[in-house]
Each structure stands twice: as C-alpha cells, then as structure tokens.
Amino acid sequence: MTLRQVYIVGALGGxxxxVALVLFAALAxxxxxxxxxxxxxxxxxxxxxxxxxxCRAIARLGTTNHPKDNA
Incomplete structure (x- = not known):
C-alpha cells in the first residue's frame, strides 16, 4: 500500500x-x-x-328534593 492509500483508508475509517457516532446520538x-x-x-x-x-362519584350521590325553577 502506498502512503496515499493508507491516508485514504484512515480517512474513511474516521x-x-x-457517522456511527452521529447515528448513535440520533437514536439515543x-x-x-x-x-x-x-x-x-x-x-x-x-x-x-x-x-x-x-365525576362518577358525584353522579352517584344523586339529589333529593332538588328545587325546580318555575320561571
């Protein structure tokens, strides 16, 4: 391998x-x-x-002798 090829392989690895770290951070x-x-x-x-x-408890209480409005 030439020196240039070693640099290219190193750059691709880096x-x-x-990219892997960015993807991991996005997943996290x-x-x-x-x-x-x-x-x-x-x-x-x-x-x-x-x-x-x-609301159900209030509804179960019911009313007794509730005055009705005659208006």
Whole structure:
C-alpha cells in the first residue's frame, strides 16, 4: 500500500466512526423523546381517570328534593 492509500483508508475509517457516532446520538435522542412522550401520556391518563372517577362519584350521590325553577 502506498502512503496515499493508507491516508485514504484512515480517512474513511474516521469518517465512518463520525457517522456511527452521529447515528448513535440520533437514536439515543429519539428513544429519550419517545420515552418522555409515553411518560407524559401515562400521567395525563392518570389525571383524566381521577377526574372521571370524581365525576362518577358525584353522579352517584344523586339529589333529593332538588328545587325546580318555575320561571
């Protein structure tokens, strides 16, 4: 191998390492964002479920002798 070929192989190796690191970083950021989105959706679901349970509890109370508006 000539010196030029050695430099070209080294440059290609370095370039492939940089591409691999960028792809790995993009994958890590994507997984982080997806995980955060799932956690946020789960928290929102818990809040809605608690609100729905409160509404159902209020509805089960019922009313007795509720005055009606005669207007």
């Amino acid at each position: 370039l492939s390492a940089v 950021v994507g997984l982080y964002c997806a995980t955060q989105r799932l956690i946020d959706l789960h928290d929102e679901h818990k809040v809605r479920r608690q609100d729905l349970n409160a």
